Every structure is written in C-alpha cells, then in structure tokens.
C-alpha cells in the first residue's frame with residue numbers, strides 16, 4: 001500500500017539518486033575529457049586494433065608458441081595463461097601445505113604444535129614481497145651452477161638456472177593416452193556413483209565399485225609409466241630435454257606457497273577447533289570409529305567454516321600471482337600492463353582489459369563460494 | 382587436542398608413552414632435534430660468528446653475518462636520500478606517531494578525542510609540510526629524496542589516515558537505502574578488491590596523470606599513495622560495514638527518538654560501537670596495509686625493502702642479501718607481530734565482555 | 747507553565763506490505779494525563795506508538811502533537827521528537843557510554859548544553875529515578891530495572907512534553923517491575939502527557955486517566971480505568987482481561 005507519504009518519500013529518494021548519478025556522471029565526463037586531451041597532447045593513439053599488430057618482443061616462458069612476430073593479442077593470451085598457471089600451482093601447493101600445517105597445529109604432539117605455530121607466526125608477519133625477494137636472492141643465488149646441479153633422484157635437477165623436470169613426450173602417443181585417460185575417468189565415475197548409492201542406503205560399497213576404482217588407478221599408473229618420459233640431460237652449458245622452469249618461476253611459486261600456506265593453516269586450525277568437542281565425544285560415545293568421526297562429524301561442519309575464508313585466500317593468490325612482474329617472470333601484468341603498454345601507449349584499453357581479467361577471476365571464485373554456501377545451507381535444513 | 386595427563390610427565394610415564402606410541406615419539410624427538418639444530422645454526426650465524434664493524438665485505442667473517450653492512454648503511458636505510466642536515470625534520474615525523482599513540486593510550490587521559498582528531502587531520506598535513514619544506518624558512522626537499530623507513534612510514538600512515546575516513550563513507554553508502562548509491566558503492570569496492578595491488582600501482586602511475594587536468598601533476602609517491610589509499614579503503618570499508626551491521630536497530634531508534642538526526646546518530650551512537658566491534662579487523666587491515674607498502678617498489682620508490690635491495694648491489698658489499706633481508710624482515714616482523722597480538726587480545730577481551738554482559742543481564746538486551 | 751500537550755490522531759492506517767496493521771485509528775489523547783494502551787499481542791500497539799513520534803512511516807491519516815502535525819520531512823520530524831520522549835521494552839541504552847553519558851549525550855550534542863550543566867541535570871534525574879549511585883557504570887553492569895530507569899532518565903533529560911512507553915516492564919523480573927512502575931507513577935503525577943503500552947493493570951487502575959483497548963489494528967474501547975476493569979463493553983476486551991488475570 002502506498003500513501004501520500006510514501007509517494008513523497010519516493011520522490012525525494014528519486015531526486016537524491018538522480019543527484020548522486022549526476023555527480024558521478026559529471027566526474028566521469030570530466031575524467032574522460034581530461035584523458036582525451038592528455039592522450040592527444042602525448043600523441044597517443046587509441047582503439048583495440050593493436051591486438052592484431054606484431055608485438056616484436058619475445059617471452060621467456062609461455063604455454064603457447066610465442067615469438068617476436070606474434071601479435072599483442074597472442075601476447076595477452078600467453079601472459080594470461082602464465083598468470084593462471086602461477087595461480088593454479090600456488091593454490092594447489094598452498095592448499096596441500098596449509099592443510100598439513102593446519103592439522104599439525106592441533107596435533108597431540110606439543111613440539112609439532114610449537115614448530116608449526118612458529119612457522120605460521122614467522123611467515124605471515126613478513127611481507128609477501130620480502131619472501132619473494134629472499135627466495136629469489138638467497139636460495140636461488142646460493143644454488144650450484146648447472147655443472148654441479150643438485151640431482152633429485154637422477155631425473156630432476158636443481159641449479160641456479162632453474163628447476164629441470166622430466167616431461168612426457170606426447171606426439172604419436174597422444175591418442176592412446178587420451179583414450180586411456182577417458183577409460184579411467186569413466187571407470188572412476190561409475191565407481192563413485194556406486195559408492196554414493198551404497199552409502200545413501202547405508203550399505204557397504206559393492207565389490208564392483210572397489211574393483212573399478214582400483215582399476216582406474218592402475219590404468220593411470222600404467223599410463224604414467226608407459227609414457228615416453230624425457231629426462232633432462234646435461235649437454236654443454238645447460239640441460240636439454242624435459243621441462244625447464246625459470247628460477248623466477250620457482251621462487252615465485254615457493255613464496256606464494258609458503259606464505260599463503262601459513263594463512264590457510266590458521267583457517268584450517270580455526271575450522272577444526274570450531275567443531276565442538278562435545279560433538280566429537282558424543283560421536284565417540286555412539287561407537288563411531290575415529291575415521292567415521294572424522295568423516296561424518298568433524299569434516300562437514302569444519303568445511304563450512306573453512307571454505308569461505310580459503311576462497312578469500314585463493315583470491316589473494318590469484319592477485320598475488322602478479323608479483324611475477326617484480327622478479328621478471330612474464331605474467332599478464334608484466335607482458336601486457338608493462339611491456340605492451342609501454343610500446344603501444346594504449347593505456348585505457350590495456351588497463352581495462354587487465355582489470356577485466358582479474359575482476360572476472362575474482363568474481364568466479366566468489367560465485368563458486370556462493371554456490372558452496374548455498375549447498376551447505378540446503379544440507380543444513 | 383587432549384590435555385596431557387599428569388602421569389605422562391613423570392619419567393616412567395614418559396617411557397610408557399614412548400613404548401605405546403613409538404611413531405609419534407620418534408616424530409617428537411626428531412622435531413625437537415631439528416628445532417634445536419636450527420636455533421643453534423641461527424645463533425651461531427647471527428651472533429657468535431657475526432662481524433659488527435668492517436669497512437667492506439672482505440672485512441667480514443664469511444662464517445657469520447656481516448652486520449657491519451647494515452650498520453654502515455643504517456642512516457640511508459632509515460631516511461633514504463633525505464639531506465643529512467635536515468634529518469631532524471624526519472626524526473620528528475617518525476617519532477610523532479608513537480608519541481601520540483602512547484599519549485592516547487594513557488589511562489584517564491581527557492584529551493584523547495583531540496589526539497585522535499589531531500592524528501587524523503593535523504598530523505598528515507603537518508608532516509607533509511615539515512618534510513617537504515619550502516615555507517617557514519625550511520628548505521625544500523623534493524619527494525624523490527624521501528626514502529627508506531621514512532618513506533615506508535609516510536606511505537603506510539598516509540594511506541591509513543586517508544583511507545579510514547573514505548572507508549567510513551563507503552561503508553555508510555554501501556548500506557544506504559538509495560539503490561543507486563548502494564550499487565555504485567558496491568561496484569567501487571568490488572573493483573578495488575578484485576584488483577591486484579601490483580596492477581593498482583601500475584594503473585595509478587599510468588592512469589592518474591591522464592585523468593588529471595592538463596598541467597596538473599602529482600609526484601610519484603603521491604600517485605602510489607593514492608593507489609594504495611583507494612585499494613585499502615575498499616578493504617577497510619568492508620570491515621567497517623560488518624561493524625555497522627553488528628549495531629542493533631534499537632540503537633538507531635533510541636537515537637532517533639532522542640531527536641538525533643542521521644549524521645549525529647552515526648557520529649555519536651553507531652560509529653563508536655561499530656568501530657569498537659571491528660577493532661581487531663581494523664588492526665588486521667593495518668597489518669596488511671603495512672606489509673603492502675612494500676609494493677611501492679613496483680613504481681620505483683625506494684621504501685625500506687627497495688633501498689636495501691638496491692644496496693645489495695653495492696660493489697663493496699656484494700652477496701649480503703641474507704643480512705639485508707633479515708634486517709628488513711626483523712623490522713616488519715616486530716611491527717606485525719606486536720599488532721597481531723594486540724588484535725587477538727582485543728578479540729579475546731571483546732568476547733569476554735559480551736559473555737559478561739549476557740550473564741549480568743540474563744541476555745535480555 | 748504552558749498548557750499540557752495533547753495528541754490528536756485521525757483515521758491512521760498503516761500497512762506492512764499488504765498486511766494492514768492499523769485500520770483507521772482515530773483518537774484524542776488528553777494532555778497532561780496518563781493514557782494506558784492495552785490489547786492482545788500483535789494488535790498494533792507498538793506500531794501505533796511508533797507512529798506517534800514518526801519512527802514508523804504510515805500511509806494515510808494524520809497525527810497532531812500539541813497542534814503540530816507529525817510530518818515526514820526529516821528536519822521537522824527531528825524537531826518534533828525533541829518534545830516526544832520514548833522508552834523501549836528492550837531499554838536500548840547506549841552500551842559504549844556510561845550511565846551519566848547516556849543521559850547527558852542528547853542535551854550536550856543537541857541542545858548544546860555545557861558539560862557541567864548537563865551533568866548536574868543528569869545527576870538530578872538519576873537521583874529521581876534512584877540510580878544516581880550507578881552514574882559511572884556502563885549499562886552492561888546494571889540490572890534490568892536499573893537499565894530501564896536510566897532509559898527513563900535519558901528520555902527526561904530532553905525535557906519532553908510527551909512521553910511514550912512501549913511495554914517498559916515486560917522484559918523485567920517482578921521486583922524490577924515495581925521499581926520502574928514506582929518511577930512512572932511519580933512521573934504521572936508531574937503532569938507530563940504519557941502514553942503507556944502495558945499489561946500492568948494495577949498501574950492502569952492507579953494512574954491512568956483513560957484506558958484504550960486495541961484489537962486487530964483498531965481501538966475498540968475507550969474508557970475510564972474503573973469502568974474498563976469492572977465491566978468492559980466488548981467481548982474481546984472481556985476475554986483479554988480474563989486471560990491476563992485480575993489487576
């Protein structure tokens with residue numbers, strides 16, 4: 001129901017909002033005008049046509065073929081992929097280490113608790129950039145030269161030029177590999193469905209399910225062994241073959257992982273401790289085994305507490321991947337917001353594209369978290 | 382997770398435990414050994430074998446830390462290239478905040494309100510005037526000569542002092558009844574929170590000069606400060622919004638019924654409670670901001686971290702990265718560690734107050 | 747002394763979405779007297795009371811307090827609220843301020859009284875409601891009855907011409923109820939216009955000049971307390987009185 005007072009209030013609100021929009025609009029126009037004038041004064045062109053122009057610079061590490069004749073568009077994609085690679089590796093490694101540390105933080109062993117606590121306090125109170133420079137300078141500079149590289153089981157090598165890893169040579173085996181992977185995936189999926197059905201009926205999973213999961217695992221192992229692995233070989237002044245990771249890349253991943261793992265550890269610890277001790281004891285009194293208690297009583301509510309802040313931390317890692325710029329690893333910010341902008345002068349376009357990338361990535365994490373929260377809320381009811 | 386029972390502490394208890402849990406005992410002993418070994422290595426390097434006075438790298442014991450490098454460069458690490466004769470000005474600027482803070486924390490100090498107001502309004506202006514000079518008979522010191530810890534403090538304190546009022550306005554607008562204002566604010570906040578600080582600083586150096594009217598210029602530290610301020614105000618705004626939402630509607634209604642208007646209600650009733658409620662979060666934001674000041678290196682400013690990094694390539698002191706970064710690390714670590722303890726103390730205190738309140742009132746309010 | 751402030755309400759209607767909480771309420775509330783408003787829970791008493799000082803927006807109808815219309819212009823509304831104090835069921839004391847500061851805040855910030863004057867006045871008021879010894883405590887350290895008496899002192903500090911009470915004793919234990927009611931009885935003798943939502947029928951009987959009975963968003967009965975309690979006219983009032991027991 002709307003009375004005369006509500007109509008008046010609506011009118012007032014409308015005018016107020018119009019004024020707000022007008023003020024913001026005026027500011028935007030002013031900024032746009034200044035930008036146009038400034039760009040002209042500096043003789044800078046505008047438009048997105050540069051994306052199809054030759055960039056003329058090389059990229060030290062790329063997941064797609066890029067050379068000096070590639071376009072800026074291709075440079076953009078290469079930088080984006082590098083950023084995503086750093087973020088993905090950082091997220092995976094920091095999560096693994098963070099969970100280990102977080103569980104150790106609440107372990108029954110006092111020295112373990114003490115050491116992990118010391119680690120967390122030491123690491124998270126230092127700037128990430130300091131971690132990065134420290135890794136870059138101290139650790140990698142103090143590593144041996146290529147000639148005296150540290151062998152890791154004879155298949156991987158660590159030197160001050162970077163980390164050399166074995167890499168499978170795909171080529172003629174690609175089809176075989178893909179079909180084996182597909183078969184493993186199908187088997188795993190069927191096993192998972194059987195598992196779930198059995199569990200929802202309160203029965204033990206059928207033998208077939210176990211067989212299938214074991215089979216898919218076996219297949220994976222076979223594929224991994226059967227691949228044509230190329231182990232890096234020392235030839236001349238450098239290792240040939242395999243995958244060579246630049247020292248910048250290694251120190252970046254190390255810094256991102258070690259720094260964010262400390263934060264994730266604290267999140268995990270808080271999550272575990274948020275599960276009421278009474279609940280655990282009640283479950284034990286019901287005669288549940290300690291594995292069942294972990295799976296049914298501790299993990300679900302702890303995850304509810306853990307996931308939102310961890311998602312936040314993932315956003316942080318995605319954004320921090322841009323620190324690659326500082327050590328000179330060619331991520332998106334480095335090659336696009338840095339070199340490409342310098343060469344083309346298309347400030348507005350390049351800044352907008354870079355901003356859009358990060359906003360989309362952060363929005364994706366936020367949406368995923370939202371979906372998780374909704375699912376958890378549903379389960380709770 | 383389990384409190385150790387007292388029997389475990391007796392010698393026979395320890396032995397019994399060791400026999401019952403061989404793996405965890407092995408782990409414990411191993412870890413203790415690692416911890417002790419690490420401690421010994423660090424003490425040996427940093428103290429026992431360390432060299433405190435030397436003219437160059439060659440004068441240092443290679444087995445230990447070469448602190449002579451840090452001591453030699455200390456004035457530069459502290460003040461950057463600020464002229465030696467004028468450093469008393471920098472001293473005042475550096476020492477004023479802790480002095481003000483101590484004064485404000487003194488119990489029963491009546492002028493606290495004035496200190497806070499002065500800290501947020503008078504200090505930045507006065508500090509800027511004093512450092513840059515050019516008036517009152519002070520010689521002008523251009524901002525590209527500011528550096529080291531001084532610059533870190535300027536950027537950190539400046540960004541906080543500027544972003545705090547901005548964050549309050551953003552938080553209020555974020556909760557406004559006007560959808561247009563609300564959505565604009567959400568857009569603004571989410572934009573800055575979604576941007577990497579590296580990109581923010583790049584942008585502020587590239588874009589801000591383009592946005593300004595022709596002929597209008599801001600110095601590089603000013604540009605970086607602007608970017609950092611906008612960035613941290615978005616985070617602070619979300620913290621403060623949480624505080625605002627934690628203040629019950631009854632408080633606003635009581636204030637309105639007493640005939641407070643909107644702004645006075647916010648100033649005297651809502652904000653004090655909201656800020657108090659999220660003080661731990663604000664302190665955590667300060668920690669994050671302080672660590673983030675290191676990013677100004679990206680736009681070529683010589684803050685503490687960058688000036689030390691630059692000094693590492695001095696030919697007389699080559700290869701002393703560990704010493705340099707340990708020095709920077711100790712400064713950052715002390716600051717952040719102390720603040721994070723303040724933050725968790727505040728948090729514990731608050732949850733205690735809330736519990737007491739519930740007991741005393743039978744949780745009627 | 748100026749003439750006591752009366753309240754005039756004409757066909758007041760209020761909707762929450764499509765739910766009509768007040769259905770054209772018209773009533774004249776006598777100045778300088780205590781009017782008690784009662785009725786079953788959900789009948790719209792609080793909503794009605796909150797319309798009187800504009801805390802609640804309504805759709806149609808008019809309210810006049812002391813001959814001045816309760817408008818919807820923020821500034822005029824703020825001005826009007828200076829003369830209309832309100833006491834809430836849940837006290838709504840400001841937890842970050844001491845008892846004394848709770849009372850002095852509005853006079854100091856809105857009437858620009860000097861601190862010393864405001865504190866003297868506040869101490870007089872706290873004395874009057876019997877919590878002067880608690881002046882330096884935080885609200886969290888008070889009992890419920892003390893909190894509500896501080897809330898009354900806080901409202902009185904603005905020297906309002908009208909005082910609104912929304913179930914001031916419902917959240918209290920029996921002993922505290924008496925403390926608060928005693929203060930209110932004293933107030934009623936002082937000649938301020940009071941509108942009190944309460945189920946304390948003993949209080950109504952002793953000090954009310956009139957009792958308004960509300961049901962389903964309407965005032966269905968208006969009577970002298972004695973008449974209301976001895977022989978309520980409407981069936982609804984009868985069963986209501988039977989439910990809450992004898993005064």
Ligand SMILES: Nc1ncnc2c1ncn2[C@@H]1O[C@H](COP(=O)(O)OP(=O)(O)O)[C@@H](O)[C@H]1O
Nearest residue numbers: 762765767785786787788789790791792793794
């Ligand atoms: N903010 C609100 N939104 C929706 N409905 C409300 C709101 N406040 C009150 N109501 C409804 O209006 C009716 C009257 O409420 P109220 O005035 O609080 O009753 P009383 O004080 O007599 O118990 C109730 O049915 C209540 O559910």
Ligand SMILES: [Mg+2]
Nearest residue numbers: 791792793913
């Ligand atoms: Mg009510």
